Amino acid sequence: MLELREVTKTYGRTTAVDRLSVTIHPGRVTGFLGPNGAGKTTTMRLLLGLERPDSGAALVNGRPYPTLARPLQEVGALLDAGAVHPGRTARAHLGWLAAAAGLERSRIAEVLELTGLAGVAGRRVGGFSLGMRQRLGLASALLADPPILILDEPVNGLDPEGVRWTRDLLRDLAARGRTVLVSSHLISEMALTADHVVVIGRGRLLADAPPDALGEGSLEDAYLRLTDQAVEYRAGDR
Numbered sequence: 001m002l003e004l005r006e007v008t009k010t011y012g013r014t015t016a017v018d019r020l021s022v023t024i025h026p027g028r029v030t031g032f033l034g035p036n037g038a039g040k041t042t043t044m045r046l047l048l049g050l051e052r053p054d055s056g057a058a059l060v061n062g063r064p065y066p067t068l069a070r071p072l073q074e075v076g077a078l079l080d081a082g083a084v085h086p087g088r089t090a091r092a093h094l095g096w097l098a099a100a101a102g103l104e105r106s107r108i109a110e111v112l113e114l115t116g117l118a119g120v121a122g123r124r125v126g127g128f129s130l131g132m133r134q135r136l137g138l139a140s141a142l143l144a145d146p147p148i149l150i151l152d153e154p155v156n157g158l159d160p161e162g163v164r165w166t167r168d169l170l171r172d173l174a175a176r177g178r179t180v181l182v183s184s185h186l187i188s189e190m191a192l193t194a195d196h197v198v199v200i201g202r203g204r205l206l207a208d209a210p211p212d213a214l215g216e217g218s219l220e221d222a223y224l225r226l227t228d229q230a231v232e233y234r235a236g237d238r
């Protein structure tokens with residue numbers, strides 16, 4: 001379970017997250033939606049202990065991330081798929097992570113196979129496409145088979161086969177009791193993937209409900225209604 005309790009995070013005069021309280025439950029895929037600059041990545045970074053809240057608490061199974069005894073075993077994360085040493089091979093990257101987390105090396109081949117990267121495991125990541133990097137990011141998040149996953153835009157750059165594979169994977173993980181928090185701007189994809197959605201705008205909670213409880217029309221209709229007053233960057237604005 002992931003929990004934000006009245007969390008506020010500011011950067012100078014920008015309030016990225018504004019008294020946000022929400023609980024992300026196991027056993028379902030929770031889609032995390034909001035316009036550009038709404039605070040989604042900041043919220044995920046707060047949960048992962050990469051940022052400290054100004055006030056409030058961001059908790060993983062009731063505890064702040066930095067106090068977890070075996071963090072990689074408890075939470076798998078994909079934040080920035082580009083943040084991998086370009087000179088390392090995919091296998092070496094996973095090997096380094098596995099060693100750091102004290103995992104069996106056999107798990108490396110398993111996640112390479114699972115994410116469709118087995119054939120390119122010996123190639124340097126610097127030559128990977130965006131979609132291949134996303135797959136490697138997912139492989140890293142899944143390496144320790146953690147009960148909680150925090151994924152920032154995991155299908156960004158994936159081809160249609162990769163998008164469907166990710167959807168099936170996330171739904172399967174949730175069906176097996178995992179907590180899955182996934183951000184995306186692809187609302188139609190989220191409509192197919194998420195059992196529950198959390199919508200934020202300007203750092204504030206706008207909705208926390210199953211997609212079909214958000215009112216009339218499609219998830220996209222509901223999303224646009226909810227965020228209408230919270231869009232900071234709009235094409236054609238002067």
Ligand SMILES: Nc1ncnc2c1ncn2[C@@H]1O[C@H](COP(=O)(O)OP(=O)(O)OP(=O)(O)O)[C@@H](O)[C@H]1O
Binds near residue numbers: 016040041043
């Ligand atoms: N390190 C930082 N320093 C200064 N401002 C920041 C920093 N990180 C985020 N912000 C600001 O906080 C706000 C929220 O940003 P955040 O990246 O969390 O939004 P987001 O919902 O993930 O957006 P997007 O959908 O565009 O990725 C924005 O106004 C952003 O400019």
